[in-house]
Amino acid sequence: MNEAWMPARQMNNRDTRQNRDSAMDAQNGSMGNRKYVMRAICWGVLFSCLLLTGCGSTMTVSSGEAAFYAGEPLVSEQAVHSPWIATKNMTRINTDDHVKAAVTISRTVWPGHIEEQRPNGVVLVPDEQWATAMAAADLIHFPNNGPLLYIKTDRLPEETRAELLRLKPKGAPDNKGVQVIVVGKVDGAVINEVKKLGLKMDVIAGDKPAEVAAAIDDYYARVSKERPMSVIIVSSDEPAYALPAVNWIAHMQEPVLYVNKQGIPQATADALAKRRKKAVMYILGSENIIPREVTDELAVFGRVERIAAATPVEQAIAFAKYKDKKTGFGWGITTPGHNFSFVKEGNERLAIAQAPFAHLGKHAPLLWVQGDQVPMAVYDYVQSIRPYYEHSPVEGPYNAAWLTGAEMSVVPRIQSELDALLEIQAKSGAGHGSTHHHSS
Known part of the structure; x- marks a missing residue:
């Protein structure tokens, strides 16, 4: 209440209480301080009780979350129940379960609350x-504009079933309204389960990767x-060495076709022959991965371009940098203002699950990390395209990234280090905590 309008009696009573309280505090000395401390302790205990047990409320917190609130790092996937963990430049898909990861990524890219955010298929x-799953990523962009979800050869996982029902695919207008494409060798029981959902379906069958990839090429x-x-x-x-291609084929029309150290499978040769010696073939891997004898055989079908590096980590970086100016093929990311998708090297199923991050949003190539460190090659590459501003950080551009995998497999420090590498910096070298100087 404004003192100018406070009745005289209330002002006198207030002053009397203040004088009395001051006198009591002076008389009791440190007792007042002890009361204050005890009151703070009681409130702290009460808050801790509410935080950890709910104390009759609806709020419950796991022991892992309690550790987080206490300032300790999270050490298990169970510690945080959210499927996402976000820092300012990076979002983690917080699971190592590839079925759940694919569903979470589907929910991220196709939230479905408005019509244009529902997939065709x-x-x-x-x-x-x-290898079969990777080849199928070619259908993410066209004709589906939709996610890739995992099934078992003998059943439809409940998480995948629920996501199909949530998505309600519209049906691909260029593909006779097909809502689901099943790729690979699966039992008839799985096909029947999908049919029971009332979804129009195509099946691209096969159990040999080269044959399935060629069949997908024909289907497309x-x-x-x-x-x-x-x-x-x-x-x-x-x-x-192969999987960095999965993000590109989820984003663009080029398919993957398979070879091996023994040579070119017949299905691959047949697919290339259909291009009538006009094929442009981009080889991922050094001669230790795909021997020269194989590329010499491929040359009869058209032009061969090799994108090679010594390690899988470096191979992914080489592909992210590569650009063929003649055809426009390749990410060609050598300047700031881009997005990346990080996965722990060796986790093939998570690497395939994250492919839709290259299709919509800030289109992202795949890069590998280790579970407990950022490889030096990745550090150097991301650092080389760090954005810098002249006058103000609002100038941009900005880098960003996804990380797929739980904190048990890719430790929290990795996300922190990458987040810091992605951050825009001042050309002057001044930190974000320093005074900003603007040009006149």
């Missing part, structure tokens, strides 16, 4: 064969009424 792939050509001349050639024996 969904790709379903069995999780037993990484039939639906789109054109066959891409450019293809990516990868080894079905070397997933860590």
Whole structure:
């Protein structure tokens, strides 16, 4: 209440109480301080009780979350029940379960609250064969504009079933309204489960990766009424070198076709022959991964370009940097203002699950990390394209990233280090805590 309008009696009473309280505090000395401390302790105990047990309320907190609130790092996936953990430049898909990861990524990219955020169709792939699943990512962009979800060869996981019901695929207008494409070898029981959901379905069957990849190439050509001349050639024996291609094919029309150290499978040769010696083949891997003898055989089908590096980590970086100016193929990321998607090297199923991050939003190539460190090659690459501002950080551009995997497999420090590397900096070297100087 404004003192100018306070009645005289109230002002006198207030002054009397203040004088009395001051006198009591002076008389009791440190007793007042002890009361204050005890009161603070009581409130702290009460707050801790509410935080940890709920004390009759609806709020419950796990022991892992309690550790987080106490300032300790989270050390298990159970510590945080949210499927996402976000820092300012990076968002983690917080699970190592590939079925759940694919669903979470589907929810992230296709939230579905408005019509344009619902997919046309969904790709379903069995999780037993990484090469088959990777080839199927070519259908994410076209004709589906939709996610890739995992199934088992003999059943439809409950998480995947629930996501299909949530998504309610609209049906691909360029593909006769097909809502689901099942790729790979699966039991008839799985097909029947999908049918029971009332979804219009196509099946691209097969259990050999080279044959399935060639069948996907034919399917794409039939639906789109054109066959891409450019293809990516990868080894079905070397997933860590092959998988960086998954984000590109989820984003663009080029398919993957498979070779191995023994040579070119017949299905791959047949697919290349359909390009009538006009194929442009981008080889991922050094001669240790795909021997020169194999590339010499490929040359009869058209032009061969090799993108090679010594390690899987460096291979992913080399592909992220690569650009063919003649065809426009390749990410060509050598300047600031881009997005990346990080996965622990060796986790093939998570690497495939995150492929939609290259299709919508801030289109992202795949880069590998280790579970307990950022590889030096990754550090150097991300640092080389760090954004810098002249006068103000609002100038941009900005870098960002996704990270797929729980904190048990990719420790929290990795997210922190990458988040810091992505941060925009001043050209002057001044930190974000320093005084900003603006040009006049």
